[in-house]
Amino acid sequence: MENTEKIVDILKDVTGLDNIGEDADQDLFATGILDSMATVEVLVTLQDEFGIEVPVSEFDRSQWSTINKISDRVKELE
Amino acid sequence: MHNITPYSSPHYFIYLLALLLPIIIGLLYGKRFRIYDFFATVVILAITFFGGDARQGISLIFYILFxxxxxxxxxxxxxNHNNFWVFSSAVVLAIVPLVFVKLDPILKNATISLFAFMGISYLTFKAVEIIMELRDGTIKExxxxxxxRFLLFFPTISSGxxxxxxxxxxxxxxxxxxxxYLELLHTGTNRLMLGLVYKFILGYFFGTLLLPKVSILALSYGDQAPLGISWALVAYMYTYSMYLxxxxxxxxxxxxAISNFMGVETPMNFKQPFKSxxxxxFWNRWHITLSFWFRxxxxxxxxxxxxKKKLIKSRITMANIGYVALFLIMGFWHGVTWYYIVYGIFHACAMITNDAWLRYKKKHRQQIPSNKFTKALAIFITFNVVCFSFLIFSGFLNTLWFS
Structure with missing residues (x-):
């Protein structure tokens, strides 16, 4: 749960949108919330915050597309 | 006999469909015949690369081995190791044959042109992807x-x-x-039919029937206005864009479609790009697999x-550097001529301008209207920017101005 809150905060910081997190299953790529630049920013921040290594090619868009999925992947990599 | 360019003639389709038949029957009964797949690949590649002049085929074999x-x-x-410089050297080595081929028109060296074969860039993209993913650890085995099998998958060998x-x-x-599989056969057949209409009716109409006429017209007005600008040139721009x-x-x-018949869901390359x-x-809808590869x-x-290295603070500068690098490389990849490189720079500028506009729009959301009309205007502007970039890409300006 704590992870998810942290992730939502990161997404809010990167995108500047306050309503992120209302729907944890919303597709962040299809809705255009995350573009390539924002994606890399989220990746780098995740690495710093959680101390995990996420190489760019690991970032399969289908596996990282929602807040819930990101949270699951972070848990796996931690 | 001579080499047959994939999907260019009725012969190719006849050979292809005959060879595919056992694969299709096999898949319908839940089987993949590995040995037959290999045999079909060899036959198709032989038709494509060893049909007449075998030099392309020999280059292909040496390329694959390399x-x-x-x-x-x-x-x-x-x-056991993961040094950045070893990784970079591997990437450089993997693209060396392609770089040679791209430099060939400038160097005009007979030995270098021996490297060339149809589809070398597309195979290089795949090889580089594998090296990068080996480094990231996403491909382990x-x-x-x-x-x-991945490199020589014949439906996509010549141009993705x-x-x-x-x-x-x-x-x-x-x-x-x-x-x-029945669903794949169904969508595959639809795609094949649509492809026939696109390439052999519409592409033929714009490219073979219309384009030469418009081209002669535009050239004939070439010395009547500065830079040879004429309505015929505008017509050339749209005709060429449609043809392309x-x-x-x-x-x-x-x-x-052919991938689908073989039970492989090769990603689509276009998604109504002129509606961008x-x-x-546009770059999410045009030559998608290439632009996503570059992305x-x-x-x-x-x-x-x-x-990560905190080289630059500003996100905007970073994104802009990224665009310039991406589109310059894409320009050079198309070929080392001024118009491909200008095409790349033009698209980088378009992306940078677009980002700046989107930032401005975000800040002034209240003042800027957003309705059906503005959307139509956006599509119209994008379409014309894209067509203008294709005019640069076509190399026609080179003919008009310099020869």
């Missing part, structure tokens, strides 16, 4: 036979779409259920590096 040495030497190294290794493996290692789209989208539909509302949207393996990696 890439195999680079990839598997790097894979062996990567088991790959057998030489799997590597060759560019598939990714892990995605491709998922499809070839399993046999689709009968229900799923229908010809390439038609080809891509064939490649995806801005240039960023994932050049742009995002470059941004990642700049951000």
């Amino acid at each position: 890439e195999m040495i680079v990839v598997f030497a790097y894979k062996h190294y990567r088991k 790959i057998k030489p036979t799997e590597f060759v 779409p560019i598939d990714r290794f892990r995605r491709f493996q998922k499809d070839v290692l399993k046999v689709p259920s009968r229900e799923k 789209f229908f010809d390439f989208a038609g080809y891509s539909l064939f490649a995806v 509302v801005n240039i960023k949207d 994932d393996f050049i742009y995002m990696r470059l941004i990642f590096m700049m951000m």
Whole structure:
């Protein structure tokens, strides 16, 4: 749960949108919330915050597309 | 006999469909015949590369052997080490043959042109992807036979779409259920038919019937106005753009359709690009597998590096550097001529302008209207910007101005 809150905060910081997190299953790529630049920013921040290594090619868009999925992947990599 | 360019003539389709028949029957009964697949690949490649002049075929064989040495030497190294410079050297080595081929028109060296064969760039994209993913650890195991099967997958060998290794493996290692396969046959057939209309009717109309006439007209007005600008030139721009789209989208539909018949869901290359509302949207809809390759393996990696090493503070500067790098490389990849490189720079500028506009729009959301009319205007502007870039790309300005 704590992870998810942290992730939502990161997404809010990167995108500047306050309503992120209302729907944890919303597709962040299809809705255009995350573009390539924002994606890399989220990746780098995740690495710093959680101390995990996420190489760019690991970032399969289908596996990282929602807040819930990101949270699951972070848990796996931690 | 002579070499047959894939999907260019009725002969090719006849050979292709005859060879596919056992594969289709096999898949309908839940089987993949590995040996037959290999046999069909050899036959198709022989028709394409050894039909008359065998030089292309010989280049292809040497190219594959060379890439195999680079990839598997790097894979062996990567088991216990992970040095950035070794990785970079492997990438450089993998693209050396392609760089030679691209430099050939400038160097005009007879030995260098021996490297060339149709589709070399598309195979290079695949080889580089594998090296990059070996470094990232997302590809851990790959057998030489799997590597060759991925590179030489014949439906996409000459001009893509560019598939990714892990995605491709998922499809070839399993046999689709009968229900799923029937669906693939159905969509594949539709794509094949649409491809025929695109390439052989619309592409033929714009490219073979209309374009030469418009071209003569535009050239005849060439010395009547500064820079040879005339209505005929404008007509050339639109005609060429239509030709480029229908010809390439038609080809891509064939490649995806034939992949589908073989139970492989090769990604689509076009998604109604002329409906794009801005240039960023356009690159998500035009030659998608190429632009996504550049996005994932050049742009995002470059941004990642700049951000991690904290080389540059401003996100905007970082994104802009990324665009310039991406589109310059794309320009050079198309060929080392002024108009391909200008095409690249033009698109980088368009992306930078578009980002600036989007930032401005975000800040002034209240003042700027957004309705059906503004959307139509956005599509109209994007369409014309894109067509103008294709005029640069066509090389026609080179003919008009310099010869």
